[in-house]
Amino acid sequence: MPETFAALLFAHVIGDFILQPGWMAADKARRGPMGRMDRAALFALVFHIAVHGALLSVVLLPQAPGFAFALALVIGSHLVIDFLKGFAPAGSLLAFLTDQAAHLAALGAIAALMPGLWAGSFWAAAPWLPGVMALIAGAILTTRAGGLAIGLLMAPLAENAPAEGLPSGGKLIGLLERGMIFVLVLAGQPGGIGFLIAAKSILRFETLKDGGANPRSEYVIIGTLASFGWALVAGYLTALLAHLPTLGILPDPP
Structure with a gap:
């Protein structure tokens, strides 16, 4: 099955x-x-x-x-x-x-x-093919589908969005961060996600430094947490499917 x-x-x-x-x-x-x-x-x-x-x-x-x-x-x-x-x-x-x-x-x-x-x-x-399909599907759900879901979530708050430094820069950052979380989860290194959060916090310091009362900082925090949460759920569900013995593309965790 x-x-x-x-x-x-x-x-x-x-x-x-x-x-x-x-x-x-x-x-x-x-x-x-x-x-x-x-x-x-x-x-x-x-x-x-x-x-x-x-x-x-x-x-x-x-x-x-x-x-x-x-x-x-x-x-x-x-x-x-x-x-x-x-x-x-x-x-x-x-x-x-x-x-x-x-x-x-x-x-x-x-x-x-x-x-x-x-x-x-x-x-x-090709007994390895379903495992590859599961990983590709999981990667797309994590990155592409996650981007659509986060976009719909944040649409009502768009008026408080920080000014884009690059065209579609925020979307690209979200895509990359969810992709990195997906890889870290499947590699069995979820601790690395903490470094990713720290790095993004430093890079977003100019947006966040005015405190929680700033609507723009709240917009960034909500979007970041939603993006990370989606990637974690999708990554672990993909890992669960790929760890099944009949697929066997990932080794069982120690």
Whole structure:
């Protein structure tokens, strides 16, 4: 089952966070009166679902026993979840988290229902591949998905954001810091995260030096804690999946 879940998760993460541009996410969520979708919204949703179907076909290949049923379950569940998300308020963090939780629950249920799906695929001849897929999926969820989630969390506070020194500098810093935390967690060196916090505190001293009453300092603290917290949770969940004996890409911790 872990191998099948890792393959399904990999295809999902690539489809949602790498091959889904911003315009597609915005268009497929747009609704008219009575929840109706215009042609652009319908096209974006159908195209997005087709991308997921193509990715699953590459990851598992149609020769796997039960592939057609699994493909129907993945496409059907994704279509329903994304359609329902379109009724949520735009830019809602709760909607984003609920949407992704629903997708992960659906993939977990499919993997539990068809645990041998991966074993029947062409790629099963490479026993190390599901572990690599799990690590790549975890890295994307930590960095890219984390950036989207933190952005939604901080959007209402944006008026108190510090002035950017470089275009999109804050986003790049967040991406790098979550990536570093992910690597430290998987390397079994979480203590190094303390040095990362100290280094960022020193670099942000000019923003934070006026004390907690400064809205800009609170903005930085909230964003930093949220970014670190997301990276820690995603990193440890990835490590848990990758430590499973059937994947075995990471050694068991001492």
